[in-house]
C-alpha cells in the first residue's frame with residue numbers, strides 16, 4: 001500500500017500524519033478516515049461548536065454554481081498572478097495552503113496555474129464546512145483537504161511557503177506560526193465599492209465598504225493587486241446566489257430582497273484587493 005507524509009499533523013497528539021489509501025495515521029496510533037469524496041476530519045469533537053459547522057449543502061451548491069459561471073474569474077486570475085509572483089524558484093518544492101478554502105474554486109485555479117508554470121508544489125486546504133470540502137476534494141484530487149479550524153490549524157510550525165485567505169477568518173497568530181520564515185500570506189478583501197450596484201438596489205443610502213489596508217503585526221506588506229470589473233449577472237439564480245454569498249443576505253429589508261428577486265439581469269461593479277504580505 002502506498003503511504004506518504006501528510007501536510008497535516010495529528011490534532012490529538014501533534015505527531016506527523018501518514019496518508020494511507022483510506023485513512024491518516026499518526027505514530028501515536030490515532031487514525032482518521034478519509035471520506036469517499038477525498039477529505040478528512042481533523043477537528044476534535046470537543047472543539048466543534050455544532051455538529052455541522054460552516055456553510056450548509058444548499059449554500060455550497062449556490063456558491064459553486066455562481067463561481068463556475070466565471071463571474072469571479074478576474075479574482076482567480078489575480079490570485080494566480082500573486083501565487084506566481086511568490087513562487088519564483090523552479091528548483092523549490094513549494095507548500096501552498098488555502099485556509100477557509102470553501103469549495104476550492106480558487107484553490108484549484110491556483111494549482112492549475114502553478115502546474116502550467118512547471119513548478120513543483122503540494123497543496124492543502126481546510127474549511128470548517130465538510131459540504132464545501134466535498135466539492136474542493138473533487139476539484140483537486142491530488143491535494144489534501146481537512147475539516148479544521150483556522151484558529152487551531154493541524155499543521156506543524158513553519159511548514160507553509162504560501163498561505164491563501166480568501167474572504168475567510170483572519171487568524172493572524174496561527175498564520176504566523178505555520179508560515180516558514182519569509183513565507184507569504186495572500187489575503188483577499190472586498191474593495192470599497194464591491195457590489196455597489198447591487199447595494200444601491202437594496203438600500204436607500206448604500207455605504208462604501210471599509211477597505212483601508214490593515215497592518216498585521218509580524219507581517220510586512222509587499223504589494224496589492226487591485227481587481228476592478230463590472231459583471232453582468234444573467235438570471236435570477238445567479239443574482240440570488242451572489243446575494244446569498246454576501247453579508248447583506250442577513251440584514252436586507254424584505255422589500256429590497258423582493259426587488260432583487262424580480263430581476264432577470266443585473267450589472268454590478270465588483271472589486272477586490274489582493275494583499276500580499278511576507279512573514280517578517
Ligand SMILES: C[S@@+](CC[C@H](N)C(=O)[O-])C[C@H]1O[C@@H](n2cnc3c(N)ncnc32)[C@H](O)[C@@H]1O
Pocket residue numbers: 053054055099100101102103104105106126127128129132148149150151165166167168169
Ligand atoms: C465566504 S466563504 C469563502 C470560501 C472560499 N475561500 C471562496 O472564496 O470561495 C468563507 C469560508 O470560511 C469558512 N470558515 C468560517 N469560519 C471558519 C473557521 N473558523 N475556520 C475555517 N474555515 C472557516 C466557511 O465555511 C466558508 O467556506
Ligand SMILES: [Zn+2]
Pocket residue numbers: 010011012013014015026027028029030
Ligand atoms: Zn496522534
